Amino acid sequence: MRQTIGLSREIPNMYKLLVVDDDPDLASIVEEKLKKFGECTICSSGHEAIALLTNEDFDAVITDYIMQGGDGGSLAHYCANAKIPVLVVSSFPESQIRPYLPEGATFVNKFHAVRGPLLEETLTELITKRVK
Numbered sequence: 001m002r003q004t005i006g007l008s009r010e011i012p013n014m015y016k017l018l019v020v021d022d023d024p025d026l027a028s029i030v031e032e033k034l035k036k037f038g039e040c041t042i043c044s045s046g047h048e049a050i051a052l053l054t055n056e057d058f059d060a061v062i063t064d065y066i067m068q069g070g071d072g073g074s075l076a077h078y079c080a081n082a083k084i085p086v087l088v089v090s091s092f093p094e095s096q097i098r099p100y101l102p103e104g105a106t107f108v109n110k111f112h113a114v115r116g117p118l119l120e121e122t123l124t125e126l127i128t129k130r131v132k
Contacts, residue, residue, distance in 0.1 A: 014039065015039070015059040017041070017059060017060055017061075019042045020044070020045070020064060021067065022067040023064070034120070049070070050075060053078065061084055061087070062087045064089055080104055087106045089107075091111060108122050
């Protein structure tokens with residue numbers, strides 16, 4: 001399932017973001033939190049995301065770690081190889097996930113990402129690093 005939302009005019013630099021999560025409710029929460037950054041495309045698996053990334057350019061990928069149809073770890077490695085900033089969001093502790101992520105991948109705990117400004121702050125940092 002692929003879904004794109006419209007652009008917001010709140011931030012002058014609009015970005016194209018790919019949100020990957022097999023839980024449509026959580027994907028919607030992430031989408032709502034990030035739509036001020038620009039265009040958000042949602043897909044529900046790592047395989048679907050990689051297929052999309054081979055045909056379209058994105059400024060950053062925000063992905064769940066555990067998903068059916070291709071995990072976030074494999075997607076993070078694909079993004080690292082393609083030089084696409086990736087933010088991995090998971091309810092698992094970072095100490096359990098980090099060994100399977102590529103160098104440079106950013107991790108945020110899902111609980112903290114959906115509550116408060118951590119997701120937005122982390123994405124701002126990630127995009128700012130890429131622009132520099």
